[in-house]
Amino acid sequence: AQTVTQSQPEMSVQEAETVTLSCTYDTSESDYYLFWYKQPPSRQMILVIRQEAYKQQNATENRFSVNFQKAAKSFSLKISDSQLGDAAMYFCAYRTPGGATNKLIFGTGTLLAVQP
Amino acid sequence: EPEVTQTPSHQVTQMGQEVILRCVPISNHLYFYWYRQILGQKVEFLVSFYNNEISEKSEIFDDQFSVERPDGSNFTLKIRSTKLEDSAMYFCASSRDRSSGNTIYFGEGSWLTVV
Numbered sequence: 001a002q003t004v005t006q007s008q009p010e011m012s013v014q015e016a017e018t019v020t021l022s023c024t025y026d027t028s029e030s031d032y033y034l035f036w037y038k039q040p041p042s043r044q045m046i047l048v049i050r051q052e053a054y055k056q057q058n059a060t061e062n063r064f065s066v067n068f069q070k071a072a073k074s075f076s077l078k079i080s081d082s083q084l085g086d087a088a089m090y091f092c093a094y095r096t097p098g099g100a101t102n103k104l105i106f107g108t109g110t111l112l113a114v115q116p
Numbered sequence: 117e118p119e120v121t122q123t124p125s126h127q128v129t130q131m132g133q134e135v136i137l138r139c140v141p142i143s144n145h146l147y148f149y150w151y152r153q154i155l156g157q158k159v160e161f162l163v164s165f166y167n168n169e170i171s172e173k174s175e176i177f178d179d180q181f182s183v184e185r186p187d188g189s190n191f192t193l194k195i196r197s198t199k200l201e202d203s204a205m206y207f208c209a210s211s212r213d214r215s216s217g218n219t220i221y222f223g224e225g226s227w228l229t230v231v
Contacts, residue, residue, distance in 0.1 A: 035219075043205055045159070045222035091159060095220070102147070102211075103161040103172060104220055 006107035023092030040088040120223035139208030149209040
């Protein structure tokens with residue numbers, strides 16, 4: 001079964017600095033998608049970025065980028081120029097390939113604090 | 117931007133009572149989901165729904181739970197007889213189709229407190 005592991009329960013970053021959140025996963029599939037979701041105090045789940053496993057190029061969305069290492073099954077999120085509004089819980093998620101199932105499997109989350 | 121909407125945002129119910137959580141998925145989406153997040157824990161998949169039937173469910177989704185699409189816009193989760201351990205945030209979500217490439221969009225959640 002696929003699993004997603006986030007080994008950093010909490011992280012802290014100074015405003016305007018860069019922070020990297022770690023995520024590893026386990027799967028026997030070769031094609032899949034990976035996601036980072038942000039959950040602010042309002043508890044809404046907001047998509048931050050996604051990565052297709054078949055793409056070697058790392059995804060980027062403005063200040064957010066990923067470091068996808070398929071062989072190592074690693075998918076870290078880098079937040080550049082951190083802002084106070086980035087403070088939230090961040091969940092890494094794996095999506096099973098199309099077919100019998102297409103659910104998201106989440107990690108346990110990393111709580112990011114941004115210090116002014 | 118289209119979004120998934122959920123009602124109520126917060127509900128308090130007595131143990132043993134029936135609860136219905138409502139969701140309006142994004143209009144051109146065909147797959148619908150419910151996820152659950154117990155306070156302080158990770159988000160867990162409950163059920164996916166397509167073409168008016170359940171396509172997959174987790175072991176959490178037992179006989180106390182049911183889902184329904186009563187009309188062309190609403191998607192509901194019913195808990196028949198609530199237990200204390202059902203207290204959680206329930207997220208409705210939708211996606212355009214079942215392709216892994218299609219993002220699953222979440223609503224803002226319905227916080228259920230069972231007392």
